[in-house]
Amino acid sequence: MTRSATLYRMVMPGHTCPWGLKARHLLRSRGYRVEDHWLTSREQTETFKREHGVATTPQIFVEGRRIGGHDDLRRFLGLKVGDPKATTYTPVLVVFLTTAVMAAMLSFTVYGTPLTVRGGEWFIALSMMVLGMLKLQNVESFSTMFLNYDLLAQRWVPYGRIYPFAEFGAGALMLAGVLTWVSAPIALLIGGIGAVSVFKAVYIDRRELKCACVGGDSNVPLGFLSLTENLMMIAMAVWMLAMKTRGAALEMPM
Structure with a gap:
């Protein structure tokens, strides 16, 4: 059975959220059928965030359950989330x-x-x-x-x-x-x-x-x-x- 996910991401004139694109790719690569909802203005984006009580977009929902943003999606899928402050060679x-x-x-x-x-x-x-x-x-x-x-x-x-x-x-x-x-x-x-x-x-x-x-x-x-x-x-x-x-x-x- 194909699993479904709903994605809300910013797609505005002059700006397409890169994290939203990455989230969509990640979901599709894992076999999810994605309902891709565009937030096409700042006003629409702010309204969405107020309604769902979130601070950022994109936001991903899987089978009606809110997962969160791109990093939260990676954790949900069991993938590593990099720490930008971590030391590395x-x-x-x-x-x-x-x-x-x-x-x-x-x-x-x-x-x-x-x-x-x-x-x-x-x-x-x-x-x-x-x-x-x-x-x-x-x-x-x-x-x-x-x-x-x-x-x-x-x-x-x-x-x-x-x-x-x-x-x-x-x-x-x-x-x-x-x-x-x-x-x-x-x-x-x-x-x-x-x-x-x-x-x-x-x-x-x-x-x-x-x-x-x-x-x-x-x-x-x-x-x-x-x-x-x-x-x-x-x-x-x-x-x-x-x-x-x-x-x-x-x-x-x-």
Whole structure:
């Protein structure tokens, strides 16, 4: 027997409620026959809310029983409802996955194989650029969150606003393989300070903080992945300085 549901959602000129569309799709995907009622004006919407004693739309009714809004429907169907305030490593993992694929594809295009030493260098450089870009979207918000744990920023506040530019710029130079004597020291400096700051905050002081690594609105917990970002910059800086020094030594006349 086909189950029935009634959906009330806003469909107005210039605005269609996205949660109403998601609720309708969810009901239909679960085999419900949906009576789709449109609330086509603000007045009609407010009247509906007063009559049913609810604060928001959409509202879903199943077999005459009011279920509630979109999140309530998900709970009714036994589905997970995300907590927008919950901490998650997903943003950083997505950055690293994306830059790893980008580096592998660049390596494949240039060298015919996705796994090369140069591809590894590109991965770190691209990661620095993308992470820097995310911080640059709102420098003030990033710098405020950064002040919670970075040791240098706590002593010299402008460093929090400089950091995203330094990370992005150093990554760009490393990606191009130019001005190593500029990019590597910058990466070594900001990566070293960052690693010490994160290690102290997380593993010594045992503080539970959010990481500013993907911007000031991040829900990423400060921890191992935050430390990894800084260790990657240190490793890249040391590697490039070593390669530069080796190249200079080979070029010296005997």
